[in-house]
Amino acid sequence: MRIDILTIFPEMFPGILDVGMLRIAQEKGLVDFRLHDFRDFAKGLHRNVDDRPFGGGPGMVLKPEPIYECLESFIPRDGPQPTMIALTPQGERYNQNMAQELAQQDWLVLLAGRYEGFDQRIIDGLRLREISIGDYVLTGGELPALVLVDSIVRLRPGVLGDADSATEESFSFGLLDHPHYTRPVEFRGMQVPEVLRSGDHARIARWRREQAEATTRRNRPDLLPPGEGGERRDD
Numbered sequence: 507m508r509i510d511i512l513t514i515f516p517e518m519f520p521g522i523l524d525v526g527m528l529r530i531a532q533e534k535g536l537v538d539f540r541l542h543d544f545r546d547f548a549k550g551l552h553r554n555v556d557d558r559p560f561g562g563g564p565g566m567v568l569k570p571e572p573i574y575e576c577l578e579s580f581i582p583r584d585g586p587q588p589t590m591i592a593l594t595p596q597g598e599r600y601n602q603n604m605a606q607e608l609a610q611q612d613w614l615v616l617l618a619g620r621y622e623g624f625d626q627r628i629i630d631g632l633r634l635r636e637i638s639i640g641d642y643v644l645t646g647g648e649l650p651a652l653v654l655v656d657s658i659v660r661l662r663p664g665v666l667g668d669a670d671s672a673t674e675e676s677f678s679f680g681l682l683d684h685p686h687y688t689r690p691v692e693f694r695g696m697q698v699p700e701v702l703r704s705g706d707h708a709r710i711a712r713w714r715r716e717q718a719e720a721t722t723r724r725n726r727p728d729l730l731p732p733g734e735g736g737e738r739r740d741d
């Protein structure tokens with residue numbers, strides 16, 4: 507899988523992309539990251555990538571020219587086209603299903619915005635899919651781009667070993683994950699639940715399911731179907 511990232515702060519990325527699973531995925535040739543500083547395509551003495559908004563108002567808006575020219579520098583006119591995503595607070599809210607869908611693609615382009623946002627002709631003319639990572643505003647799309655990268659790359663075949671399998675984790679069955687324990691059996695007066703040491707696999711599976719449902723009901727009732735605690739949607 508290839509992932510191109512457009513940003514004016516490429517220095518924000520290596521610390522995340524070059525450690526842990528993402529580093530291993532690169533070393534195994536499972537993912538190829540390419541960073542593009544779109545300021546390189548800005549014209550003029552000051553290489554401005556932003557300008558004041560038409561109609562007035564606070565903040566600056568990212569200009570279309572540097573972003574279009576940056577994309578045209580590496581996307582051939584004919585041939586396979588990437589799935590292109592802009593990270594903005596106005597986008598669809600990101601979730602595990604979207605991560606799974608994007609992990610099926612061979613080529614993604616992520617655009618990290620800054621300032622008040624993108625000139626709308628960047629979104630419309632390039633048919634960008636807008637994605638938000640949550641209902642809060644960050645100073646730019648770089649962290650959201652990294653959130654997408656991390657959640658997508660770990661789902662690619664060969665990235666996680668069996669021990670870290672992505673099939674039994676939060677959101678995989680529409681529920682949050684169950685609690686986990688390791689040794690020691692007793693730590694500062696707190697015990698590992700007896701059922702997990704019983705060796706009775708059916709009982710363990712039932713206990714984990716009940717715990718997952720209880721945690722989901724408590725922390726995320728919106729994930730449950732209506733009638734099972736999911737009728738209350740605060741968002």
Ligand code: ADE
Pocket residue numbers: 593594595637638639640641642643644645646647650
């Ligand atoms: N840029 C600024 N805030 C953002 C958010 N919540 N999600 C995606 N991109 C953003």
